[in-house]
Amino acid sequence: MTDKKENILSAALELFAKDGYNATSTSRIAQRAGVSEGLIFRHFGNKKGLLRAIMEDVEARIGQLLAPVIFEDDPKRAIRKLILMPFSIDPSEYDYWKLQFKLKWEEEYHNPNKMKPLIDKLAWAFRELGYKDPEKEAALLNQIIDAISTEILRDGVKTQEAFKAFLLEKYSV
Amino acid sequence: MTDKKENILSAALELFAKDGYNATSTSRIAQRAGVSEGLIFRHFGNKKGLLRAIMEDVEARIGQLLAPVIFEDDPKRAIRKLILMPFSIDPSEYDYWKLQFKLKWEEEYHNPNKMKPLIDKLAWAFRELGYKDPEKEAALLNQIIDAISTEILRDGVKTQEAFKAFLLEKYSV
Amino acid sequence: MTDKKENILSAALELFAKDGYNATSTSRIAQRAGVSEGLIFRHFGNKKGLLRAIMEDVEARIGQLLAPVIFEDDPKRAIRKLILMPFSIDPSEYDYWKLQFKLKWEEEYHNPNKMKPLIDKLAWAFRELGYKDPEKEAALLNQIIDAISTEILRDGVKTQEAFKAFLLEKYSV
Amino acid sequence: MTDKKENILSAALELFAKDGYNATSTSRIAQRAGVSEGLIFRHFGNKKGLLRAIMEDVEARIGQLLAPVIFEDDPKRAIRKLILMPFSIDPSEYDYWKLQFKLKWEEEYHNPNKMKPLIDKLAWAFRELGYKDPEKEAALLNQIIDAISTEILRDGVKTQEAFKAFLLEKYSV
DNA sequence: TATGAATGAGTATTCATTCAT
């Protein structure tokens, strides 16, 4: 991949994450990337194509982050790893996550199945631990982590730090 | 308030809730409201002014919905009422709620303090019931309700129905 | 119709006739009409809409020009009037005609049926005059007039003047 | 001439003939020719240069087609050959002709002198046959053939077939 | 010879906003 193509990708990620897809014009992306506007279209066809290219990256990163949870064999440790996850995201990767959350509300880009494997794993963990309604517990914890991630991305990790111990204790993990 | 002004307000609410603020043009609002585009600016100054006017409504509705929780004197019943709340929203009012959630991610319009009184009330309730860390419990339940509301607004109330009993039991309320 | 709307119409007619539809940009039209580019779209929706509006005029003018032929009761005089027609077009109306011919080759705008009533009338005239194959004679004369009109529009009426007498004599009208 | 250069030429001919010069982009030409866009400019300098190269071909073909008329020594047979000409064009060569006609109205490319030798030959033929105004007869027949060719290129040879016998008889050739 | 990255000017169209009536 050429330098300029990468510049476009990272400028777009940054702006999409900050302002959203609709509110970011291709001309601002080009400007920030230091390239001509036309180049965006030569490389990605259209604005949606650029978004798609970025989303592939985003999904890969999320996959990487979730992998340790999904491949954990011990149920307690799986839950623990998930709870710790939002606190361990590298700030340099926040934009990937912000975009993911922004797109839930913008565009038709929302794909709720993306989290399916994680929820399944959690359900398994809760079942192993003898919880009465493991599916619901899984969905609930997933939502909690989702909400905490949201807050972290908006206001920084420090504002949510207190929840870490709280949740670990609540779930005894 | 004149008819036409109200038409504008309800057309804008509908469109903002469906497509977001940025993706809704004043011309589409005028068209759907059956008024001239100019009238929007006579009444509300500019597009942001229109959004502000709508948000006043939105906040009033949310206030109304939360009032029964906040003025409940029995801690168990307060928690119970909050859990039931997202399931009891009249579908005709969904747009107010959708807009509220959409705006969290769009615009600089997010006002996290809006929920402060509710969280305080919840903290009080959990304290009364002897929970160890009532502030965190309050924040957590608030986030859970937030997440469930989100899902209800996106996919309908039926998809989340199962959580009602689950949560009521979990919190023994 | 407002002044500015008419300005747009006449600027567009002029430019479409000179350079063709595709080769004329909306910005050049706006510039020549002395209006903002946006106004074109407010009045005509899009570039095609502008062309359509012009074509309605064009067809009305052509109708007017052909009417004396079509409502002529004497066959010889009908043919005579048609032959004289291209020589009698007011130069101020050339653009309407040029556009008509340009569009035959550009766009999907060609409508061969437009000339049907004229050809029918000619066929009738030739039949009345005892010609052996009146339909073909009609089509042929129509084509000849078409070709002469083309030349007149390109190079001026003088270059074709000699054909006037030649054709009148040829058809003895 | 290299393969690729020929590919460009034939792709451009096809597209210019179908959509016109202005409406055909160099990128579409390159795509259809299966070459890089840059190669067009290496070979032909610019888009106009490509058109010029094609027009040389076009004129050569037209010359070939007219040669039998121009070198015919018998006046009747010369006229006969011209009348038959548009019906005998090989459909695989239609694009050359379409382009020729399209360009009459687009671009500054029209060259009316191209037909001079043909018209001179016709004038000679009509003079030989004792027509009263051979120059005009020549110009007229040329226009008729031109018009019939136009129709054939647009709607196919069958739609004009009937004119063949009609004209041959009209001119007794 | 041939490519493919890159550009700057241009395209049709939409936008929020103003203003005379």
Add this chain to the structure above:
DNA sequence: GATGAATGAATACTCATTCAT
């Protein structure tokens, strides 16, 4: 209060062309 004409800046996208490789 209400309209509809009008605008200028912005939008996503296309174009012919250049150039290093």
